[in-house]
Amino acid sequence: MIKKLLTVSISLVLATSAGHVFAQGKTSAGKEKAATCAGCHGEDGNSMMPSFPKLAGQHQGYLVKQLKAFKANERISPMMAPLAIGLDEKSMEEIADYYSAQKISANPAPVLPAADDDDDAPAKTDEKKKAELDNLIEQGSDLYRNGNLSREVSACVACHGPYAEGNKPASYPSLHSQHADYLIKTLTDFKKGERSNVADNMMHMIATKMTNEDIKAVSYYISTLK
Template sequence: MSFRSAGFRPAVLGSAIALVFALSASALMAQDAQPKTAAPAAAATAAVPASATTAAAPATPVVEAAAKPGDATAGQAKAAVCGACHGMDGNSSDAQYPKLAGQSEQYIVRQLTDFKAAKRQNPIMMGMAAPLSQQDMHDVGAYFASKTPLPGVADQALVEHGQTLFRQGDATRGIPACMACHSIDGRGNPGAKYPQLTSQHAQYIQATLKSWHDGTTWGDDAQSQIMPAIAKQLSADDIAALASYIEGLHSADAQPAATP
């Protein structure tokens, strides 16, 4: 159907215009009557407080970069605070504190890590280890590993007993030879993280063995259970003899333990 202007009456045109206005008005009224709950997705997202989105998002764990082999030069500065107890070169003058000179980097890192994680309990050392990164620990370990332990002196009255236990153990009581893990001259095994014992203060060795004998442990892994189990088989005389013998034990070249 088509419309021609000649046949399109004014009355009809007026009715059509009125109808268009009526429909438009109805549409506008219907739109205004809709509830305002539906908001654009972007606006809804923007309305959420930043704190709410942050709280909902999972925390991103802080991953520490893998440590490089220790730098003894960097470690010297980092180890300065250790000197108060262990001596600036790792040779402590107070026998209650262990000598660290010549101790392997790997063993020192393991102990500092355990102190930081509170697996090994010592109020002073836990506080000292807390701020250290793994790289700090490696650097400190490398520094002390580069130093030479000063030789000690054994009580001759205890040498024979101590030497027998260190080199042969006592199979009847389930006591292995100490040198099986700590080497024939007490220099330890860095790869297995078995510590150097040579020239260590007898007082420190004795106190540590007694602590293990009485039930103290330095961790919950299999390696941490080795020495407590052995120490339980030792008598007070065994402990005294071993501690004295170890203090007087040193290799002829007196070189620091090698760090692979």
């Protein structure tokens, strides 16, 4: 009996070790193939530019899905299409494996952009700016968790989770620690119908019911989640 248990234990250890080595190999191959992505998305998937998304820690299946959409021109991007078109499915999976294995960086404390106010208007005090930012993030938190019943805006938490960690089996993306500017652009694109590669245009239907203030508020809130 003891001999059988030892045999089973050794087999499990060997199987686990082999799987770990295989995963490391895919991650290493993905890192090499992702080198051309570093200029926009950062070497480890943590983009330093707010207009380009962070890819670190994103679900592998979601990344593959987006690369396929870029390649098939189902998700329009003059910048991404030429890069994706040269990738086969194995390369997409390896790149996605690499990025999904990286840790996303936390964002610095958010700062509201300078408003395009009248030059003659009195300058806002730091206290007033902070109060406006706190109020905006509070609005975003409420919208993320509860939605808006009066305007039939669904709560983001239903698909993206309580901490914006996403839903891996359903390929719903992780959103926490993402750049607010990128989130604002993405929701605006969904609202305008410029991005609609989601099944049944679910995000388009939600975003069309959101005001620009809603989009800004929820994007700033999500950017603070870790």
